Amino acid sequence: MDYKMNIAGLDRNLPLCKVTDDLYIAAFILFNDVEITRAAATELLKKAPEFDVIITAESKGIPLAYEMARQAGNKPYIVARKGSKLYMQDVVTIEVRSITTDHVQTLCLGHDEREAMDGKRILIVDDVISTGESLATLEQLVNSVGGNIVGKMTVLAEGNAAKRDDITYLNVLPVFNADGTIKE
Ligand SMILES: O=P(O)(O)OC[C@H]1O[C@H](OP(=O)(O)OP(=O)(O)O)[C@H](O)[C@@H]1O
Numbered sequence: 001m002d003y004k005m006n007i008a009g010l011d012r013n014l015p016l017c018k019v020t021d022d023l024y025i026a027a028f029i030l031f032n033d034v035e036i037t038r039a040a041a042t043e044l045l046k047k048a049p050e051f052d053v054i055i056t057a058e059s060k061g062i063p064l065a066y067e068m069a070r071q072a073g074n075k076p077y078i079v080a081r082k083g084s085k086l087y088m089q090d091v092v093t094i095e096v097r098s099i100t101t102d103h104v105q106t107l108c109l110g111h112d113e114r115e116a117m118d119g120k121r122i123l124i125v126d127d128v129i130s131t132g133e134s135l136a137t138l139e140q141l142v143n144s145v146g147g148n149i150v151g152k153m154t155v156l157a158e159g160n161a162a163k164r165d166d167i168t169y170l171n172v173l174p175v176f177n178a179d180g181t182i183k184e
């Protein structure tokens with residue numbers, strides 16, 4: 001089963017995937033889709049406030065953050081990693097649980113990334129916001145390093161995230177029952 005939708009002017013079929021017996025989501029995977037990454041970045045930038053630095057969460061937000069940073073004139077972008085790497089120094093780590101993952105994950109930043117955000121106008125971007133857990137973790141990370149969050153943007157606001165008035169998004173993505181009907 002697929003959910004057909006138009007995103008940033010492009011038609012796509014998103015396959016339905018089981019989260020629990022009575023909750024399915026339509027998978028939106030930016031990887032492999034240059035066309036939609038570029039188009040979504042353009043549309044989000046039209047709605048974006050002035051900013052200095054973009055931050056996203058590893059991993060599906062990365063191509064979007066890169067492309068928005070590039071189209072905005074090669075602005076810097078930062079990726080909060082899901083694991084610490086040996087080349088990251090003085091790492092700060094926060095736990096996160098997203099709708100697609102059955103275990104607690106972490107998001108972490110090294111010293112250099114934290115320094116790059118101190119006192120700067122930070123635009124948080126992600127491909128999807130669903131439970132908002134990943135976004136909340138990014139907000140904690142930015143606040144903890146003295147960044148000034150000027151916007152929170154996503155391509156798709158999934159489920160209840162569409163009711164939020166603190167995020168900017170291009171489309172609403174419903175969640176589904178096991179028979180493929182939209183959950184009200
Ligand atoms: O609002 P939430 O419930 O936190 O869900 C949104 C997050 O889920 C997805 O990442 P995911 O955890 O699936 O990891 P991935 O990008 O590495 O696939 C997506 O890219 C967001 O970061």
Ligand SMILES: Nc1ncnc2[nH]cnc12
Binds near residue numbers: 026027028130
């Ligand atoms: N519908 C979705 N597709 C891909 N990743 C997601 N993360 C949260 N919701 C998602």
